[in-house]
Amino acid sequence: MLRLTKLGTNVVGRRLYSVAPVTPVNQITIADLFAKHVSKQPITMITAYDYITGTWAQAAECDMVLVGDSLAMCALGYNSTTEISLQEFKYHVAAVCRAPGTAFVVADMPFGSFESSLEKGIETAVSLMQVSSKVGAVKLEVGSSSNPNGLRDYSLRLAEELCSRGIPVVGHIGLTPQRVHALSGYKAQGGADARRAEAIHRTAQELERVGCFSVVLECVPHKVSETITRNLNIPTIGIGAGKNTSGQVLVQSDLLGMLPGKLPRLAKQYGHLYEDSVRCIRTYMDEVTTGKFPENEKHGFRIKETVWLEYLAKVGKGNGDL
Incomplete structure (x- = not known):
């Protein structure tokens, strides 16, 4: 909080609290997101991978920007999200956070950065929050609240540990790409087995109980997602989960058509940046080849003429034209 007092002709800023920023930033907060949720206003979320895509998302005034580990495939050309390292991922989180804007920024916890121990997971979450003051939360992919062996999923315990330490967490359930091998591929979850649908429901409730402020539902049948949303007090963000979640998230490269290839069923393409970009580059190449550019x-x-003549004299050339 900053109070301005006028002394003569000078305006002096006086802090009322030692931790108050000199220049207040009107970032969207968790309270703002809950206010939209309570008033039934859909929450908008989009991924970003670098300063440019972060700037686009911020300029569009999305509520939330997710620096997702999907950048491994969409921006870096990896075959899987499991291949990117924490250090490489943090580089992109920092770049996205340099984009000006008020969106609430969420950073994924990449594969391999938290599985070895609770201590390692806490360390990773803290390091992601320290990348930038704009990082408002981490997102954690979570398995079922129970499994055939009766063991509680490790990531649920980690979510609880993070929340108990004041680190905001978005849980991610349903299709969790980091567990694609355990799930036997990229496929919808809960549509063919009532027990699996119930497990997703129970996990969502457990995530709310341990303190997560939001849950991402990926590739979950829309009837199941709607039921889960009705039974939670926290916002749900859907991707391939139907229209009756509290909000939606899409991968920016899918939305804008940045890459060739088949679009995932869960996505919708609103632009054709790949085709437009290739066309523009080809036009540039043609103009260079034909002498139209530059x-x-x-x-x-x-x-200047005098500088030109002096230059020619120095390099031993004759007079020339501008």
Whole structure:
């Protein structure tokens, strides 16, 4: 909180609290997201991978920006989200956070950065929050609240540990790409087995109980997602989970058509950046080849006549034209 007092002709800023920023930033907060949830206003979320895509998301005024580990495949060309290292991922989190804007930023916890122990998971979450003051929460992929062996999923315990330490957590259930091998592939979850649908429901409730402020539901049948949403007091963010969740998230490269290839069923393409970009680059190449670009008068810089003549004298050339 900053109070301005006028002394003569000078305006002096005086802090009322030692931790107050000199320049207040109107970032969207968890309280703001809950206010939208309570008033039944859909929450918008989009992924971002770097400063440019972060800037686009912020300029569009999305409520939430997710720096997702999907960037491993969409931006870096890896075959799987499991291949990116924590250090490489943090580099992209920092770049996204440099984009100006008020969106609430969430950072994924990449595969391999938390599974070895609770201590390692806590350390990873803290390090992600320290990348930038804009990082407001971490997202954690979570398995079923119970399994055939009767063991409680490790990531649920980690979510509880993080929440108990004041680290905001978004749980991610349903199709969890980091567990794609355990799930036997990229497929919808809970549509063919009532026990699996119930497990997803129970896990969502458990995530709320341990303190998560939101849950992402990926590739969950829309009837199941709607039921889960009705039974939770925290917002649900859907991707391939129907229209009756509290909000939606899409991968920016899918939304904008940044890459060729088949679009996932859960996505919708609103632009054609890949085709437009290739066309623009080809037009540029054609203009270079035919001499249309660059044009000296439009794209070049002039030199004073006296400087030009002096230059020619120094390099031993004869007079020339501008």
